[in-house]
Amino acid sequence: MATRTKFMLSSPFFLLLFFPCNGSDTITIDQPLSPNQTIVSKQDIFQLGFFLPAGATNYYVGIWYRNKPLRSVWVANRNNPISPSLYNTSLLQLTTNGTLTLTVNSLPIWTLQSPAKATQAIILDTGNFVLQNNSAVVWQSFENPSGTWLPGAPISSQIKLTSWTTLEDPAAGAGSYSLQMESNELVIKRNASQTVWKSGFWSNGGFPSFPNSNALYNFSHVSRNGVDFFTYNAYNESVFVRIVLLASGELDHYVWSEAKGDWFTAAEQPFDPDFCEVEAKCGANAVCDVNYVPACRCLEGFAPRVEGDWGLFDFSQGCVRERALQCEKEKTVFSRVISAVWSGGSNVSGGGECEALCLDDCSCSAFANRSGDGCVLFKDDLMDLQRLGNQSSSGGDLFVRMERADRPSRKGKRKVVVAVAVSISAAALVVLSFCLWPILKSKVFRVVHQDLLLLDLNQSSRAVERNREYELPVFSFSSIAAATNNFSDANKLGEGGFGPVYKGELLNGQFVAVKRLSQSSDQGLEEFRNETQLIAKLQHKNLVGILGCCTEKDENILVYEYMPNKSLDVFIFEPEKKGLLDWKKRVEIIEGIAQGLLYRHHYSRLRMIHRDLKASNVLLDAEMNPKISDFGMARIFGGNESRSNTKRIVGTYGYMSPEYAMKGVFSLKSDVYSFGVVMLEIITGKTISELYDSNRLTLLEYGWNMWKQERGLELVDPILEVPRSSYSVALKCINIALLCVQGNPDDRPLMSDVVSMLNNDKAAIASPDHPAFTVGTTSAALEIASVNHLTVSQIDPR
Numbered sequence: 001m002a003t004r005t006k007f008m009l010s011s012p013f014f015l016l017l018f019f020p021c022n023g024s025d026t027i028t029i030d031q032p033l034s035p036n037q038t039i040v041s042k043q044d045i046f047q048l049g050f051f052l053p054a055g056a057t058n059y060y061v062g063i064w065y066r067n068k069p070l071r072s073v074w075v076a077n078r079n080n081p082i083s084p085s086l087y088n089t090s091l092l093q094l095t096t097n098g099t100l101t102l103t104v105n106s107l108p109i110w111t112l113q114s115p116a117k118a119t120q121a122i123i124l125d126t127g128n129f130v131l132q133n134n135s136a137v138v139w140q141s142f143e144n145p146s147g148t149w150l151p152g153a154p155i156s157s158q159i160k161l162t163s164w165t166t167l168e169d170p171a172a173g174a175g176s177y178s179l180q181m182e183s184n185e186l187v188i189k190r191n192a193s194q195t196v197w198k199s200g201f202w203s204n205g206g207f208p209s210f211p212n213s214n215a216l217y218n219f220s221h222v223s224r225n226g227v228d229f230f231t232y233n234a235y236n237e238s239v240f241v242r243i244v245l246l247a248s249g250e251l252d253h254y255v256w257s258e259a260k261g262d263w264f265t266a267a268e269q270p271f272d273p274d275f276c277e278v279e280a281k282c283g284a285n286a287v288c289d290v291n292y293v294p295a296c297r298c299l300e301g302f303a304p305r306v307e308g309d310w311g312l313f314d315f316s317q318g319c320v321r322e323r324a325l326q327c328e329k330e331k332t333v334f335s336r337v338i339s340a341v342w343s344g345g346s347n348v349s350g351g352g353e354c355e356a357l358c359l360d361d362c363s364c365s366a367f368a369n370r371s372g373d374g375c376v377l378f379k380d381d382l383m384d385l386q387r388l389g390n391q392s393s394s395g396g397d398l399f400v401r402m403e404r405a406d407r408p409s410r411k412g413k414r415k416v417v418v419a420v421a422v423s424i425s426a427a428a429l430v431v432l433s434f435c436l437w438p439i440l441k442s443k444v445f446r447v448v449h450q451d452l453l454l455l456d457l458n459q460s461s462r463a464v465e466r467n468r469e470y471e472l473p474v475f476s477f478s479s480i481a482a483a484t485n486n487f488s489d490a491n492k493l494g495e496g497g498f499g500p501v502y503k504g505e506l507l508n509g510q511f512v513a514v515k516r517l518s519q520s521s522d523q524g525l526e527e528f529r530n531e532t533q534l535i536a537k538l539q540h541k542n543l544v545g546i547l548g549c550c551t552e553k554d555e556n557i558l559v560y561e562y563m564p565n566k567s568l569d570v571f572i573f574e575p576e577k578k579g580l581l582d583w584k585k586r587v588e589i590i591e592g593i594a595q596g597l598l599y600r601h602h603y604s605r606l607r608m609i610h611r612d613l614k615a616s617n618v619l620l621d622a623e624m625n626p627k628i629s630d631f632g633m634a635r636i637f638g639g640n641e642s643r644s645n646t647k648r649i650v651g652t653y654g655y656m657s658p659e660y661a662m663k664g665v666f667s668l669k670s671d672v673y674s675f676g677v678v679m680l681e682i683i684t685g686k687t688i689s690e691l692y693d694s695n696r697l698t699l700l701e702y703g704w705n706m707w708k709q710e711r712g713l714e715l716v717d718p719i720l721e722v723p724r725s726s727y728s729v730a731l732k733c734i735n736i737a738l739l740c741v742q743g744n745p746d747d748r749p750l751m752s753d754v755v756s757m758l759n760n761d762k763a764a765i766a767s768p769d770h771p772a773f774t775v776g777t778t779s780a781a782l783e784i785a786s787v788n789h790l791t792v793s794q795i796d797p798r
Contacts, residue, residue: 027100027121032093035059040066041125046073048123050082050090056168059087061102063127063141065240069262071254073127073148073242074141077102077110078170094118100131114139126152146170149179149232149243151217156181156229161245177249181230184221188249188269195279196249197269198384200341202230217241238762257591257759264595265541276386283318284381287337299382300335301402318381323403327362334358334367334399342368342398343384345376358401366400473548477555480504484514493566503562512547513563517556542596544619544629563627565620568678572615572685572717583722583730585624586682590733591758592626593618597675598751600628601668609666613674614655615681654688658772659745669745672754673772676740683733685717700741700771707738707768732757738768 024031025039033039038049047066052059058081063074082090082104089105098117102110116138118131127150129141142153147163147170149155160180165173177196178189186199186207199207202221217234234241240256242263251269256262276288282296283305289297298304298319305317325332334355345368348357354375358364366378385398483504484491491502493513504512539545550557565571568589571581581589593613600608610617610628617630657673659665677688680703686692692702706715712734716722722730736757742748747769749757757763 025123027092027094028119029094029096032091033061034092035087035090039123041123041127043125045125046123046127048129050087053168053170057084058082059084059090060170061092062146062170063123063129065127065256068240068256071148071242071244071263072146072170073150074129075146075170076112078146078164078172080110081171082109094121098133112139126150128153147245149245151233151241152231154222154229154231155179155186156227159229163245163249164247166247177245177247179245179251181228184228186230188245188251190249197251198279198343199269200386201343236756236760236763238760239756255755255759258761279384280316280318282315282385284383285319285321286315287340287385287387289387299337299385299400301400321402323405325362325365325401325403329359331404332359333402333404335402337385337387337398337400339388340368340396340398341384341386341388342376342378342382344382345378348375348377355399358399364401366398368396368398475548475550475557475559477550477552477557480514480550480557480559483512487514487516504559511562511564513560515558515560540596540599541625542592542627543599544627560629561621563619563629564622565624567616568618568620568626568682569615569687571620571624572682573687578685578717578719581624583716583720583726586720587729587733589618589620589624589626590679590682591755593628593675593678594751594755594758596626596628597671598755601671601751609668610671610674611660611666612652612655613671613678614652615678615687618678657745658743667745668750669748672740672748672751673745675751675754676737676748679733679737679740680715683717683730683737684715685719703734704738704768704771707734728761732765735765735768738771739766741771742769743772744769 025041027033027039033049035050038047040047044066046063048063049061050059051062051064051070051072053072060072060078060081061076062072064070064072076092080102082102086104089103091103093101093103095101098119099114100112100118100121101108112131114131116133116136118138119133121129121131123129126142130137131139142150143159145153145159145161147161149161155161157180160178162172163177165171165176175191178192180187180189183201185201187195188197189195201207206219217232217239219230219232222229222231232243242254244252244254246252252265253268254263254265257264276282282288285302286296286298296315301322302319303322304315305320348354354367354369354377357375358367358377361377361379363379364377365380366382368376368378382398382400481487483506484502487500487502491504493501493503495501499515499517502514502516504514506512544563545561547559547561549559571577572586597610597613600610612630613628617628619627619629621627653661655674655677657666657670660670677700680699681687684699684703686699686702688699690699691697692699693705697705703715706712712731713722713727715734716730736749736754740748740754757765
């Protein structure tokens with residue numbers, strides 16, 4: 001709910017005065033635009049007219065997507081509003097002088113001066129509003145944007161987005177943010193001077209700090225007529241996307257969901273500050289690495305400038321050298337930082353001589369080599385360093401100059417300094433660093449336990465949304481025991497492979513869910529640590545949120561947001577509750593699960609495979625919105641890694657892909673398979689664990705046979721009343737589900753493809769091939785099913 005509220009409040013949306021369009025896409029001298037008219041692009045995509053922002057009193061002229069919830073994408077008179085008393089006297093017109101003018105009571109309040117005389121103004125299907133002299137464009141809104149970046153529009157050093165001042169005020173006033181191109185990267189600035197975020201330098205067709213947007217659209221670097229700019233385009237013209245710079249300084253990527261009839265947030269910048277997206281997050285001479293908690297670490301040979309600040313998670317002062325450089329070649333070595341991203345430095349020719357060039361310059365503090373950039377030399381402090389991981393194609397290797405004597409000294413003084421910094425940081429996120437547990441148990445370091453009973457869920461949610469610097473609390477065992485009535489059976493919500501889950505009540509009447517690792521659990525500390533790390537690093541409205549943890553008294557406990565409606569399986573399998581989820585809500589749940597998986601597979605900084613997605617691991621909040629839970633079995637993939645294998649098969653049979661269940665090979669397509677099974681269960685109301693029809697078929701076989709016989713609609717749960725207008729959606733959903741459960745993983749779509757197909761009626765959808773476990777005889781399928789039920793949560797084939 002918190003994420004949804006933030007989206008609704010932060011998006012530039014407005015109330016429209018209902019009026020007819022004038023049947024044209026053009027304003028001419030003889031055809032001005034009055035408050036009771038709009039113009040519409042030829043293919044009915046965009047509309048231009050007068051509007052009133054929600055909560056505001058003044059009126060504006062702007063552009064929005066037609067036939068969609070109203071979000072402005074451009075505002076003409078953003079700094080010159082129309083007062084309510086004069087609204088009816090407004091007129092947008094082309095004058096005989098060829099200028100576009102907005103008048104109120106016949107007096108101009110806003111005038112658009114173009115380089116040449118304009119004879120007409122046209123709204124295009126791209127959302128670009130252009131002034132033309134005959135057919136020549138003399139001015140265009142794409143080169144004069146407001147706060148929204150549309151596909152095809154440029155962003156350069158001169159063409160920049162500027163955020164609204166507030167939700168009600170489109171003006172670009174004091175405190176506004178801007179997005180612009182600077183030194184071959186995108187930057188967000190406040191008040192046109194203070195840099196708050198950088199995308200990283202353009203390299204290999206993308207930005208290091210942007211999400212994997214290839215699923216929906218691609219960015220381009222263009223040089224035209226001596227001007228460099230960035231732009232982007234959707235791969236499919238039927239996919240509607242927009243990138244909005246909010247009044248908060250956040251850059252949100254929105255994609256239109258046809259099934260939901262609304263926009264959803266596909267990505268955000270800046271990311272969580274722990275994900276290295278804020279300029280100078282770690283200060284000087286430190287590297288930000290998402291594989292560590294906390295993310296900031298001093299470079300080798302450096303120590304925190306202010307050790308106490310690092311213990312409080314304030315890394316802004318950065319690090320300093322432990323030993324001054326003596327500028328003696330024979331005493332100099334270089335410490336290598338693999339797959340790094342940096343800002344600054346000076347490009348020089350001769351990449352092969354880079355080390356020699358640095359050695360010859362006493363002021364050189366580091367050098368770097370990156371394909372296409374040649375040799376880069378750095379002087380003085382190193383700023384904005386990020387390490388992307390060994391598999392990244394966007395980074396390069398950085399070599400930091402240090403004294404040879406610093407190498408053996410790491411076992412002495414530096415070891416103590418780093419141990420202090422890392423140990424204190426790990427105290428706040430103790431379960432993320434079990435390797436440091438003996439240190440944390442010592443008398444020197446003490447974990448500050450918070451009282452769970454005093455937690456305010458509203459405040460913690462707002463803190464996460466407001467500045468993303470929310471630290472995972474470590475709660476005291478006594479407060480957790482008190483909240484759960486000493487883990488009483490009356491408070492017990494259920495039990496899984498991890499252990500029992502209890503309902504906890506806070507002093508303010510709010511509720512939480514408490515998961516306690518059982519001593520007899522078939523999962524252990526590895527899964528506990530894994531789940532805590534992963535959930536703490538992920539923020540998405542369709543992923544369950546973690547509130548804190550406890551490792552006191554040999555206990556391992558996780559505290560989650562409470563889901564009052566428990567899990568999805570209850571509402572699709574239990575007869576007395578099946579009717580509570582109508583067809584529309586089931587489609588929304590399918591979309592929500594798909595969006596959660598899409599975020600984890602493509603948009604989160606940790607590319608992750610769940611490996612145990614099933615109906616019972618999808619929780620429902622108070623409004624029946626789905627949230628994926630149980631990340632104990634999840635695995636992180638590197639940037640270019642496509643598949644992996646394991647000898648330890650974990651998960652739940654029936655939901656496992658065949659290549660994983662049989663060979664231990666898993667990939668993004670493994671989750672796609674599980675999603676397809678869950679999708680079929682939601683549609684049919686039948687469980688994968690039972691057999692159907694007189695031939696005792698598995699759900700996949702049964703669904704496939706019905707589909708081949710063109711009886712797909714008969715698969716829909718008979719308790720549902722699907723309106724005739726939704727038959728096509730039902731068949732589309734069944735088609736997509738069967739595509740997801742195909743036996744060959746290469747034939748299954750990616751989650752980006754799934755979301756695209758779900759959200760777009762015009763998207764082309766292939767015909768599915770045989771599902772897994774259906775090629776061959778039914779007896780073979782039954783034999784596999786029988787073996788699979790021997791162990792539900794995990795097996796070890798060794």
